[in-house]
Amino acid sequence: MISIQNVKKVYASLKGKVTAVDDVSIDINAGEIFGVIGYSGAGKSTLIRMLNGLEIPTEGSVTVADKQVSRIKGGELRKARQEISMIFQHFNLLWSRTVRENIAFPLEIAGIPKAQRLKRVNELIKLVGLEGREDAYPSQLSGGQKQRVGIARALANNPKVLLCDEATSALDPQTTDSILDLLVDINKRLGLTIVLITHEMHVIRKICHRVAVMEDGKVVETGRVLEVFKNPQQQITKRFVSQVTEPEETKETIEHLLERYPQGTVIQLGFVGESAEQPLITNLIRNFEVTVNILQGKISQTQNGSYGTLFVHIDGEEPEVSKAIAYIKSQQVGVEVIKNGE
Ligand SMILES: Nc1ncnc2c1ncn2[C@@H]1O[C@H](COP(=O)(O)OP(=O)(O)OP(=O)(O)O)[C@@H](O)[C@H]1O
Ligand SMILES: [Mg+2]
Numbered sequence: 234m235i236s237i238q239n240v241k242k243v244y245a246s247l248k249g250k251v252t253a254v255d256d257v258s259i260d261i262n263a264g265e266i267f268g269v270i271g272y273s274g275a276g277k278s279t280l281i282r283m284l285n286g287l288e289i290p291t292e293g294s295v296t297v298a299d300k301q302v303s304r305i306k307g308g309e310l311r312k313a314r315q316e317i318s319m320i321f322q323h324f325n326l327l328w329s330r331t332v333r334e335n336i337a338f339p340l341e342i343a344g345i346p347k348a349q350r351l352k353r354v355n356e357l358i359k360l361v362g363l364e365g366r367e368d369a370y371p372s373q374l375s376g377g378q379k380q381r382v383g384i385a386r387a388l389a390n391n392p393k394v395l396l397c398d399e400a401t402s403a404l405d406p407q408t409t410d411s412i413l414d415l416l417v418d419i420n421k422r423l424g425l426t427i428v429l430i431t432h433e434m435h436v437i438r439k440i441c442h443r444v445a446v447m448e449d450g451k452v453v454e455t456g457r458v459l460e461v462f463k464n465p466q467q468q469i470t471k472r473f474v475s476q477v478t479e480p481e482e483t484k485e486t487i488e489h490l491l492e493r494y495p496q497g498t499v500i501q502l503g504f505v506g507e508s509a510e511q512p513l514i515t516n517l518i519r520n521f522e523v524t525v526n527i528l529q530g531k532i533s534q535t536q537n538g539s540y541g542t543l544f545v546h547i548d549g550e551e552p553e554v555s556k557a558i559a560y561i562k563s564q565q566v567g568v569e570v571i572k573n574g575e
Contacts, residue, residue, distance in 0.1 A: 234426045235261035235284065235394065240293035240303075242279050242450075253279040254290075255450035261428060261443075263393075266420050266536065268437040268458075269430040270473055271447035277430040280447070281396050284428065285317040286310045298393045315343065318387035322399040324379045326371040326386075332358070333367045335382050339389045357385040361415060377408035384415065388423075395419075397429035401436060413440045417536075434476040438462070442536050446470050459537040463505045477533065487544065490528045491572055497548030498574035499528070500558065503567030506538035513564060514545070521557040523549035548574065 242254040254276045261267045271277050282288040283295050286302045295303040300313045326335050336357050340350045358367060361381040371379055380400060387395055397416070401409040417440050420427055431437065437444045437458060445455040446469060454467045465471045491499060502513075517525050525547055532541030547554055554574055561568050 234263040234265070234298060235259075235267075235428065236294075236296040237261075237280075237283075238294045238296075240280070240283060240290045240295060242276070242283065242288060243291045252450050254283070256293075257447075257450075257452050258293075259445055259452065259455070261426065263426055264420070264424045265443065266416070266427045266429070266441050268441035268444045269428070269447055270432065270434060270437055270444060271430075272432060272469075275447040276450040277447055278398055281319075281398055281428060281430050284394070284396055285314055285319060315339075315390045316392050317394045317396065318390070318392040319396040319398065320380065320383045320387050320400045322402045324371070324383045324403075326379060326382055328371050331368050331370055332363060332374070332382050335371070336385045336389060339386060343390055353389065354385075357388060360388070360419070361385045375408070376404045377411055380404065380412050381415070384412075384419070388419070388425075392425070394426045394428065397427065399431060400429065402431070402433070406435075409436070410439070416440055434473040437473075438477050438533060438535050440536060446473065457537055458535045459506060459540060462535065462540050486529055487571060490544065490546075494526070494528075494546045496574065497524075497546050498554055498558075498570065499544065499546050499572040500561075501569040501571055502543040502545065502561065503540075503569070504532060504543065505540045505565075505567075513561065513566065517547075517557055517560065520560070521549070522553045523547050523557050544571070 237257055237259045240254055240257045241252065244251045244253055257280060269277050269280065279288055283290050284297055284302065290303050294301060298316050302313060305313060327338065330338065333354055336354045337350050340353060345353070358364060361384050363378065363381050363385065366374065366378060371382065401412050404412060413436065416427060419425055429436065441458050443456065444458050444461055445452045446467065448469050454461065454470045461470060462474055465474045514525055514527065517523065525545055528544040528546055530541065530543035532539055547557055558568060
């Protein structure tokens with residue numbers, strides 16, 4: 234659906250040339266939710282703006298839905314843009330227009346007759362869950378509702394691709410989750426391809442199928458979200474992954490737990506994918522003469538499976554404890570012994 238080939242973007246600034254995007258190649262499949270994560274200045278916005286022709290690459294090519302966006306201009310580009318919609322961090326709504334009028338705007342531009350427009354707007358209002366707010370002005374809406382208007386407006390002309398530039402960065406965590414749920418729903422229902430950029434790994438974890446990590450204009454790592462969580466390669470990726478897998482208090486909590494359980498063995502289990510659904514603990518207690526206490530844990534879902542960490546305390550006689558640990562290892566579960574029993 235989207236093919237980015239050896240794309241480079243160089244800006245001329247007062248301080249000299251800035252390479253915002255540096256030899257990036259990415260292929261994105263139809264129906265995929267693809268995330269790009271990076272810190273401020275990594276080149277994310279520049280990259281996404283080349284997908285709808287808002288920026289022209291200095292080198293390389295960008296093809297979206299069989300159109301070479303990096304080449305076409307004028308009317309042809311405007312037509313291509315109807316298939317490539319975008320939503321923004323600050324919503325970019327028209328403040329003097331109501332919800333209904335904001336959503337109708339792209340339909341007016343496309344020359345859709347009034348009766349058809351009204352029908353389509355009503356459909357969209359239902360799709361994004363804004364019933365009852367049709368006649369409100371943007372200033373009367375919450376942040377989440379404003380982004381729903383942004384999404385409805387972006388979907389008005391049945392695009393094939395939705396681009397999201399930090400679409401949830403101005404929202405609180407709960408509202409962020411509700412907007413992300415809506416994006417997943419739209420992706421599934423309409424088969425829409427979604428490209429989103431963010432600096433929050435939570436967003437990637439929750440809705441993306443694949444992710445690319447950007448640093449200094451380059452893509453330094455890319456893969457399926459679950460694989461990247463399981464096995465991050467680059468330092469920067471490890472840092473992003475730890476945003477969601479390791480709550481900051483973990484280390485202290487574990488030290489505290491070790492004090493509370495001076496005897497026995499404490500282990501950290503890492504679950505990925507299928508193994509996270511297994512009744513591992515039940516099997517341990519049934520099959521080995523050990524006692525097992527779950528000390529702390531967190532299992533999270535991604536679009537391609539679950540992963541998580543569990544800290545457990547195991548007590549019993551040797552060799553039962555060793556056998557129990559060997560059993561856990563045989564179940565494709567990562568095991569790290571935090572403290573050996575005595
Ligand atoms: N129009 C421009 N002219 C000159 N330099 C630019 C321009 N747009 C972006 N840059 C530079 O290109 C680099 C990448 O910027 P970009 O906005 O793409 O990063 P970003 O990853 O989206 O960052 P943020 O998370 O802060 O939005 C930065 O160094 C920025 O200063
Ligand atoms: Mg940006």
